[in-house]
Amino acid sequence: xxxxxxxxxxxxxxxxxxxxxxxxxxxxxxxxxxxxxxxxxxxxxxxxxxxxxxxxxxxxxxxxxxxxxxxxxxxxxxxxxxxxxxxxxxxxxxxxxxxxxxxxxxxxxxxxxxxxxxxxxxxxxxxxxxxxxxxxxxxxxxxxxxxxxxxxxxxxxxxxxxxxxxxxxxxxxxxxxxxxxxxxxxxxxxxxxxxxxxxxxxxxxxxxxxxxxxxxxxxxxxxxxxxxxxxxxxxxxxxxxxxxxxxxxxxxxxxxxxxxxxxxxxxxxxxxxxxxxxxxxxxxxxxxxxxxxxxxxxxxxxxxxxxxxxxxxxxxxxxxxxxxxxxxxxx
Amino acid sequence: xxxxxxxxxxxxxxxxxxxxxxxxxxxxxxxxxxxxxxxxxxxxxxxxxxxxxxxxxxxxxxxxxxxxxxxxxxxxxxxxxxxxxxxxxxxxxxxxxxxxxxxxxxxxxxxxxxxxxxxxxxxxxxxxxxxxxxxxxxxxxxxxxxxxxxxxxxxxxxxxxxxxxxxxxxxxxxxxxxxxxxxxxxxxxxxxxxxxxxxxxxxxxxxxxxxxxxxxxxxxxxxxxxxxxxxxxxxxxxxxxxxxxxxxxxxxxxxxxxxxxxxxxxxxxxxxxxxxxxxxxxxxxxxxxxxxxxxxxxxxxxxxxxxxxxxxxxxxxxxxxxxxxxxxxxxxxxxxxxxxxxxxxxxxxxxxxxxxxxxxxxxxxxx
Ligand SMILES: Cc1ncc(C[n+]2csc(CCOP(=O)(O)OP(=O)(O)O)c2C)c(N)n1
Numbered sequence: 001x002x003x004x005x006x007x008x009x010x011x012x013x014x015x016x017x018x019x020x021x022x023x024x025x026x027x028x029x030x031x032x033x034x035x036x037x038x039x040x041x042x043x044x045x046x047x048x049x050x051x052x053x054x055x056x057x058x059x060x061x062x063x064x065x066x067x068x069x070x071x072x073x074x075x076x077x078x079x080x081x082x083x084x085x086x087x088x089x090x091x092x093x094x095x096x097x098x099x100x101x102x103x104x105x106x107x108x109x110x111x112x113x114x115x116x117x118x119x120x121x122x123x124x125x126x127x128x129x130x131x132x133x134x135x136x137x138x139x140x141x142x143x144x145x146x147x148x149x150x151x152x153x154x155x156x157x158x159x160x161x162x163x164x165x166x167x168x169x170x171x172x173x174x175x176x177x178x179x180x181x182x183x184x185x186x187x188x189x190x191x192x193x194x195x196x197x198x199x200x201x202x203x204x205x206x207x208x209x210x211x212x213x214x215x216x217x218x219x220x221x222x223x224x225x226x227x228x229x230x231x232x233x234x235x236x237x238x239x240x241x242x243x244x245x246x247x248x249x250x251x252x253x254x255x256x257x258x259x260x261x262x263x264x265x266x267x268x269x270x271x272x273x274x275x276x277x278x279x280x281x282x283x284x285x286x287x288x289x290x291x292x293x294x295x296x297x298x299x300x301x302x303x304x305x306x307x308x309x310x311x312x313x314x315x316x317x318x319x320x321x322x323x324x325x326x327x328x329x330x331x
Numbered sequence: 332x333x334x335x336x337x338x339x340x341x342x343x344x345x346x347x348x349x350x351x352x353x354x355x356x357x358x359x360x361x362x363x364x365x366x367x368x369x370x371x372x373x374x375x376x377x378x379x380x381x382x383x384x385x386x387x388x389x390x391x392x393x394x395x396x397x398x399x400x401x402x403x404x405x406x407x408x409x410x411x412x413x414x415x416x417x418x419x420x421x422x423x424x425x426x427x428x429x430x431x432x433x434x435x436x437x438x439x440x441x442x443x444x445x446x447x448x449x450x451x452x453x454x455x456x457x458x459x460x461x462x463x464x465x466x467x468x469x470x471x472x473x474x475x476x477x478x479x480x481x482x483x484x485x486x487x488x489x490x491x492x493x494x495x496x497x498x499x500x501x502x503x504x505x506x507x508x509x510x511x512x513x514x515x516x517x518x519x520x521x522x523x524x525x526x527x528x529x530x531x532x533x534x535x536x537x538x539x540x541x542x543x544x545x546x547x548x549x550x551x552x553x554x555x556x557x558x559x560x561x562x563x564x565x566x567x568x569x570x571x572x573x574x575x576x577x578x579x580x581x582x583x584x585x586x587x588x589x590x591x592x593x594x595x596x597x598x599x600x601x602x603x604x605x606x607x608x609x610x611x612x613x614x615x616x617x618x619x620x621x622x623x624x625x626x627x628x629x630x631x632x633x634x635x636x637x638x639x640x641x642x643x644x645x646x647x648x649x650x651x652x653x654x655x656x657x658x659x660x661x662x663x664x665x666x667x668x669x670x671x672x673x674x675x676x677x678x679x680x681x682x683x684x685x686x687x688x689x690x691x692x693x694x695x696x697x698x
Binding site: 040064092094128132302303310320323 | 391392420439440441442443444446447458460461462463492493495496497498523524525526530531532596597601602658659661663664665668673675676679680683686687690693694695696697
């Protein structure tokens, strides 16, 4: 942890920028690369001002080619650099998917440790901002399913900076998904100095005794709101923010469940094969005898993410989350 | 000799910036030429209105096209009825020429699924938002036409940025290898969001890339609708009826400029000089064609006024129609995922409907 008490009040996207800035200052092996990350400062301003400060060789506007970005970043990473590649939107990451899953994820294993891939791939992800087609998907399960990748999804500005610094320092490839719905939704105190938030540790955002609710990213907010409403009705909700979806902090997940015996999972990704299924299976494996109700999964539907006139119906709303939690409690 | 047989660095022009002919005027009737002008004018007016709807919060993010009317309408004009069009996300003008109602385009950018439904009698694919992906679809579609012995060319639009993606190279490579009836039309508007053309490729022209795939590439002045028409028409004809030893596909690089932002979510002043915009405005395709048509006695004040007012009415009607479209039913989300709804999707749709019944819009809509 940082010694300094100095903090800034930042939005989540400003915390991304601050994390990049801090680590680029600390370590000149760190380069930022991607589409429009340079002079434009990123379409969400996540790299604003970095190009002015660090120049063309460290903040690199690449040609429009995701496979090119990921693949060359892998090459750079193997040769001792610390590339942070931005994918403009996670929905456009698929051309890079082959490079990420076939190569970044397996390089250490394939070369028996000779080559490693200390790479971070950042992408704004998720829905809720009235964006056009293909800009709102939530496909973290693809990456979590791939051995050899770590998958981080922060929900607060403080965690964002700390987790990003950890990701850059991590000796393995990290997929860093930034919930763009909350890029500017609120501010939080962020230390000016560098600090790490460890990858692989969940945070208990709210303690409770009746039901455990597992969530992450942008869905943490409607979950907390629903918990407030339920509190008024005398239901005590514990909210666990995973922060890292792979590796998943199963210890914290199970510990919470052993206390409450009831659970709900909230994510905006489609229900089938989503991380809710992984959490549910974990509870079944590790805490079956504590289980007093079926685990509720409050998730996106198994349909392509709709155009924005319908997106509010697709995304778990406070009312939907509240109802789901109630089902788990009242079973 | 075909206009396509030229050095890819030699830019084809028919009208100069003042609308004076400097090349061979293509064989189009007076009516067709005036229609071309009208459609360009319509595309410009539509674009201006669409940007303002977005600013007023009546529409979501929208990609403007102003400056690109000559390339869009000039090229679409060269297609025959049976030909197909694979657009990017900015070809509202070309789509309009093919018969896609303006209302559909508006609905799409207003976030309605309905806007993506291309009427059955319009040979056109839905908008492609992921860059360059449509290039491969267009190659496959043209390949199908060839295998099915159908005489149809397939037009595919994309930007200069798209030429960096693997899909672009794979699409052109397949087209060359399988000699498919494709016209690849690159709208080189100088910028891919904030990244200038020079950051996409170190080759002198985009047109010359065709050489590597074994077919012709030609550079045209994209703000000269008649040059665009001439090149595209030759490419369409060659796609369907190649001469002995000719390859069917062609890559056309239309050199042009987009006057406005990349999309309404973008601020070009961060990366683009206003002087640059002013320079390109001198090449504006609309006054250029207008001057030519006036000088040759095909257009006068009266016709221009009539066009202006009919265009305004047409766009106003389309906006009115799009805005009176009711909010889509939430259940639409669950339809058309598969030919037949799977049990899981049906269960999710039912659960949703029950919940909707209980909560109404209040339980879902934010803001
Ligand atoms: C695969 C993919 N990557 C990134 C994006 C985000 N994006 C949308 S448009 C654009 C620039 C496209 O430039 P260009 O191909 O030149 O076409 P233009 O918009 O200038 O007409 C980018 C990077 C995307 N839509 N798809």
